[in-house]
Amino acid sequence: MAESSGTTHRAARLELDERVARELRDRLPLVAGRTITAITAEVPSYSGALTGQMRDKIENAVQIALGTFLQLLERCQATDPSTPLIPALEAAYTLGSGEARAGRSMDALLAAYRVGARVSWREMAAATVAIGLPAATVAEFAELMFAYIDELSAASVAGHADELASVGRARQRNLERLTQQLLAGEPEDVLRRSAERADWAVPKTLTVVLLPRANLRGVLALLDERTLEGSEESSAGEPGEETAVVLVPDAHGDRRQLARVLHGRRAVLGPARPWIRASSSYRRVTRAVELGIAHPADGEPLDTERHLAELLLSADLEALADLRVRVLQPLAALPAATAERLTETLRSWLLHQGRRDDVAADLFVHPQTVRYRMGQLRQLYGERLSDPRTLLDLTVALALPATPPTG
Incomplete structure (x- = not known):
């Protein structure tokens, strides 16, 4: 927290004597109680939350906040006038981060600050008028009090934002870890724990x-x-x-x-x-x-x-290469260019189920050329071109372009 603020500098210009400060401080329990009653009545999010011990804690927090405000106005100040304000701002920061952890937005808390400021000022104003403070002093007192509430609100907003950012970073790290585990194929129990930790809805x-x-x-x-x-x-x-x-x-x-x-x-x-x-x-x-x-x-x-x-x-490229060598063995003694043309023709013939015109269109040659080449292949392979097992091996071996084996 900053060690100085606009509120503390302005408070130095509005000093209350000891009698006035004491009378205002005596009214703090009453002001705190009425403030909490107004908040529970006017802010729906807190209507059922501020009861029992929680209500006592919040009332005490309100008294501390207002007491800190009065300390700023007393003549007996430490050398550093911001010292009394630091704990109040830290408490407001913690309050905002707590709202984020509870899954609530800042809307309810800011509404509570507005209600608290209004009720607190109404009660304190009645006291200052009864004490007999001049009108100008009362007006300055009001302006200073609302500036103080604004600083508390800003501290709570900062706490809320920082907590959300921290939670967001933690969740992002958990999601990244879950992603790595999913891609690595971790066991199901590990994945389920990580998904829960990351608050990720399982698809x-x-x-x-x-x-x-x-x-x-x-x-x-x-x-x-x-x-x-x-x-x-x-x-x-x-x-x-x-x-x-x-x-x-x-x-x-x-x-x-x-x-x-x-x-x-x-x-x-x-x-x-x-x-x-x-x-x-x-x-x-x-x-x-x-x-x-x-x-x-x-x-x-x-x-x-x-x-x-x-x-x-391609799951086993070496096995595929071995199969290709074996089924093309009848072409091994031919010139490389001739073997390549016949291999290309055989592949197209298998894929087009022997339809000559389709093979010719695929290879951009005349159907008679296809007939001639297939005649050569039948001479080389003989009856094997009618054997289902040989046709299966040929189809698998020639389904992909030639690929060198790995490893």
């Missing part, structure tokens, strides 16, 4: 999304307020661009709506999973990024649900 599902952090703010404004966010080392955007990871609650009901929110954001969209299995959705999107699957040209997000075959086949 049915979570859908993980990766997107450039530069696009994050606009997306969060359109998503459920329970959406969690974190940072991601890999990049879903341009090289060197920081990436954010977002966990969207209960998006399983309308995936198209989520896709619309993410349109044009260069996002990678994972599957919806039960919230305790969010790490599964996270692994899916990071795998899609690692594979370098291209974003759609129309601005739609890269939806991993549309690339399940690529994701599945």
